[in-house]
Each structure stands twice: as C-alpha cells, then as structure tokens.
Amino acid sequence: xxxxxxxxxxxxxxxxDTVTLNCSYEVTxxxxxxxxxxxxxxxxxxxxxxxxxxxxxxxxxxxxxxxKELSSILNITATQTGDSAIYLCAVDRGFGAxxxxxxxx
Amino acid sequence: DGGITQSxxxxxxxxxxxxxxxCEQNLNHDAMYWYxxxxxxxxxxxxxxxxxxxxxxxxxxxxxxxxxEKKESFPLTVTSAQKNPTAFYLCASSPDWGVGGYTFGSxxxxxxx
Numbered sequence: 773x774x775x776x777x778x779x780x781x782x783x784x785x786x787x788x789d790t791v792t793l794n795c796s797y798e799v800t801x802x803x804x805x806x807x808x809x810x811x812x813x814x815x816x817x818x819x820x821x822x823x824x825x826x827x828x829x830x831x832x833x834x835x836x837x838x839x840k841e842l843s844s845i846l847n848i849t850a851t852q853t854g855d856s857a858i859y860l861c862a863v864d865r866g867f868g869a870x871x872x873x874x875x876x877x
Numbered sequence: 878d879g880g881i882t883q884s885x886x887x888x889x890x891x892x893x894x895x896x897x898x899x900c901e902q903n904l905n906h907d908a909m910y911w912y913x914x915x916x917x918x919x920x921x922x923x924x925x926x927x928x929x930x931x932x933x934x935x936x937x938x939x940x941x942x943x944x945x946e947k948k949e950s951f952p953l954t955v956t957s958a959q960k961n962p963t964a965f966y967l968c969a970s971s972p973d974w975g976v977g978g979y980t981f982g983s984x985x986x987x988x989x990x
Binding site: 778806808813814815817820860862865866867868869870872 | 910912917918919920921922925935936965967978979981982983984
C-alpha cells in the first residue's frame with residue numbers, strides 16, 4: 773500500500789523564522805511529488821518534483837526531492853503571517869496528513 | 878475560464894438519506910478524484926477515475942458510490958451505509974491519473990443533522 777508521511781504535523785514559528793517541512797513516501801511506482809498550500813478550502817499548487825526535476829524555487833519557497841531517501845523537503849525562509857496554512861504533500865494519488873504551520877507576528 | 882465546479886457548497890443530510898455531490902470540469906482532464914478531509918487530517922482518497930466509464934476504489938470507498946458517464950462529470954453519492962459522513966469533500970482532476978498537478982474544486986461541506 774502506498775504511503776505518504778509528513779512531519780511535523782504542526783509547527784508554530786515567529787515572523788522571520790525559516791521552516792523546513794518534511795515529506796517521505798513509499799510508493800510502488802513513483803512518478804511525481806507535489807506540494808500544496810491549503811488556507812481555507814481548495815489546496816493551491818506550489819511545486820511538482822519529478823525524476824527529471826528534483827529542485828524547485830519560487831521566491832521564499834523552495835523544495836528538493838531526494839530520490840535515494842524517498843523524501844522531499846519544503847523550505848520557507850523569512851516566514852510571514854500569510855504563510856500560515858496547511859501544507860500538503862502528494863505522491864501520485866495519495867496525500868500526506870499535512871503540516872499545519874502557524875506564523876505569529 | 879477552465880476549472881472544476883462543485884455543488885452545493887454546503888449540504889445537510891438527515892441520517893438514513895443518500896445524497897449526491899456534484900463535480901463538473903471543463904479542463905478536458907481524463908482523471909478525476911474524490912477526497913475526504915476531516916479536521917486536522919489530510920486528504921483521503923475515496924474514489925478515482927482514470928477515464929470515462931471507469932472508476933476505482935480508493936482508500937476509504939465504503940459507504941460511497943460514483944459514476945463516470947461523461948468525461949466532464951464525476952458525481953459522488955454518500956449513502957446511508959457511510960456511518961460518519963460529516964466532512965469536507967474535495968473533487969479534483971488531472972490531465973492523466975497520478976501524474977501532474979491536480980486542479981481542485983472549492984469543496985462541499987456535508988453535515989449530518
């Protein structure tokens with residue numbers, strides 16, 4: 773059975789801090805790993821990582837795929853209160869439980 | 878604009894009733910999915926469809942049923958057999974199953990009264 777595990781489940785930081793969110797997976801036939809940000813309702817797409825694209829960056833957010841360790845990290849630097857959300861990791865059809873990030877002023 | 882439309886946004890169901898949640902997409906995506914989200918939890922896969930007239934059970938299919946008679950539509954029925962149906966339901970689609978970014982609908986919040 774495919775499995776996607778995210779850690780930590782919850783994280784509270786202050787503005788300006790840097791955070792690292794983790795996602796590990798066990799899947800039969802890996803094709804892609806995706807990161808989403810969910811603030812209220814529907815998740816919004818952040819990054820897609822594949823065997824041919826293992827590192828992505830957009831502004832203060834960046835993500836790396838470690839195919840050997842079957843994991844990925846999502847880094848957020850200089851956090852802002854607007855970064856407060858649930859961050860979801862998806863591998864193929866399965867999602868992790870998410871990391872709830874709270875950024876305090 | 879292309880996207881996914883879920884309706885209704887809020888739905889109240891009496892115990893013992895079946896209810897159907899609508900999901901329509903105009904993205905020409907082959908694959909469609911239904912997920913359930915409970916407070917503090919991630920998305921759990923209920924059913925998915927790789928192509929029209931085909932669908933497969935996900936991780937928590939018991940008490941749910943789906944159909945995929947048209948490429949654009951993937952309705953989810955929550956039956957009376959689902960013992961704890963109160964949750965937030967998200968429909969998603971992707972160009973191909975399991976690959977590439979999902980596009981999500983805005984969700985339906987179902988409450989049993």
